Amino acid sequence: MSVNLEATRTFSIEVIQTLQAAGFQALWAGGCVRDLLLRKPSKDFDVATDATPDQVREVFGYERTLAIGASFGVITVQGGKRRGQVEVATFRTDLGYSDGRRPDDVRFSSAEEDAQRRDFTINGMFYDPIQKKVLDYVGGQRDLKHGLVRSIGNPYKRFEEDKLRMLRAVRFSSTFAFDLELQTQHAIREYASHIHVVSAERIAAEMRRMLADNHRMIAVRMLRDLTLLHEILPEAESTVGHALRWSETYHSLERLEVSDFRVAMALLLRYACHGSVLNGNPLKPIEPANVVCHRWKLTNDETKTIQWLLRHEHTVRHADQVAWPKLQRLLIADSAPLLIATGYAVQRARDNSTVGVEHAEACMSLPEEELNPDPILSGSDLIQAGFKPGPQFQRVLEAVRDQQLEKRLHTTEEALAFAKAHWD
Incomplete structure (x- = not known):
């Protein structure tokens, strides 16, 4: 119960x-x-x-x-x-x-x-x-009435006592859409570099709450303005840099329609990881996202999902131009709804052209037998047909699956014939 x-x-x-x-x-x-x-x-x-x-x-x-x-x-x-x-x-x-x-x-x-x-x-x-x-x-009561987040007494002393209060100040201010009192702001700027004494788990906990909130864009703006983002997320600050890119990042966070920390993190790190996604090994973790996830000690699920969203957000935004077998493998993943949300947020921040994402979303509504039909060929089928297990197994099975999804193969017999014809 x-x-x-x-x-x-x-x-x-x-x-x-x-x-x-x-x-x-x-x-x-x-x-x-x-x-x-x-x-x-x-x-x-x-x-x-x-x-x-x-x-x-x-x-x-x-x-x-x-x-x-x-x-x-x-x-x-x-x-x-x-x-x-x-x-x-x-x-x-x-x-x-x-x-x-x-x-x-x-x-x-x-x-x-x-x-x-x-x-x-x-x-x-x-x-x-x-x-x-x-x-x-x-x-x-006075500050609630005026929509103000103010330190009790001397703000320098409050932040000296507990550095995490600097992040909490941003969270309360953004979540409630309150102003942050000027002296409290000054104290945060002065003490921002001290945030590193706070454990990674406590920093991550505050960021989860900020980025999962609908006012996440306001929070990120405040973190940047108070120089806290430079301290806790230097990868985003040093890599993005360009004003137009930051504008797009802000707007994508603002237009995100799901309250999910993993999606917000992917949007925040998107430009920082752009080069690694394009030029990196697709079988290896994306840097610098991997560094951030490790430093903040994020869960395996958070790390895996953030990496997956970063790797595939470009594909889902241009889904109408992507071969069906490649798109289908993304749409049957557990995190596919988050990928759709990521694609919409980015496109609405860029030029509001969401044709590709709409196509992907429509495909997710296909009947199960069309979206994710049962495979017509398995490893056991290959072994029974006399094929020796080895590295080619997976490549052949994936090729057969592509042909099946494109409706060029329909039966196990056809799949075996295709396998024999393409076996090296």
Whole structure:
């Protein structure tokens, strides 16, 4: 049974009620408060309290709680398979960030002090769902009203504490179509070169969320303007260069109609990999996309799909000029719908001529027996006919398949005759 978000929300309110009944202050904190005020759905309902981790465990029982984050004041309260779990964090002040990621130590504090350690004002508010009251010590409601992403306090200090906040600033600004406050912008430009202390996995996680969002083009523009893209994706910056090519890249990201990180990455790296696609060995990974995927530690599926899209996007954009056997092999692939989306995005960014992609999309709607008919010849058929297994097997089978798809061969007997005639 999957977790129900509404059930998780209800469970988080029960957690707050239980803590308040035990004499503690307990509130929703962070992103769920922001989403509530923006009237947007939220996935996480984090709770903040003045109860210490030990007190939280005493209230809910040790069997229902996990102390994985106890050193930072965080206890996880479990609500079961359907209701999920809720993180309960003790109000705290962070004491130093030597690694630019985690606090060296924490001191338990008040709600007001806790708000001051958070990243942006729109994420620094609390809400009491029992009394239906917002607690705002940082001006988050004001910035939400004006559509502004602003660091809490000194932005230089906020980014010194955690360099990932620079990418988060871009994500929040682009996702909500908010402006990024000027001092926050200046601090990001100054600290951009420090982003490398952030792990590849955390960078990739932020980029997944940015590029899968409908505002991905705005995010990429901001990353470039703030010099962050140069740091995290130098391949695209150094290789694309030309203003017209960047314009096309922006517009292709803007016109992409699927929310898929892999497609967006292929569009972003398309010009950077253009030469490698044209001149490289088709059996080897495409550089520099391979370098990026490896550096960001992307999954095998992400890496394979990005490479495949880069290798075949030109073909699908000119599908009306491509031999059917070659096109057919692309259209029966699992990632074919993503390839179609890639082709449309590029063509609409270039000249809006989508005849080739439309042809490919129409072919995908063909009946299965026409789009992907059962092969009329197999390796077993060749062996039974006296052919010796070897390197030629695959070449002959592919040639037979081409002839079948072009409707020049129809039976196994015809296929065997063709094989004998073309066996070296």
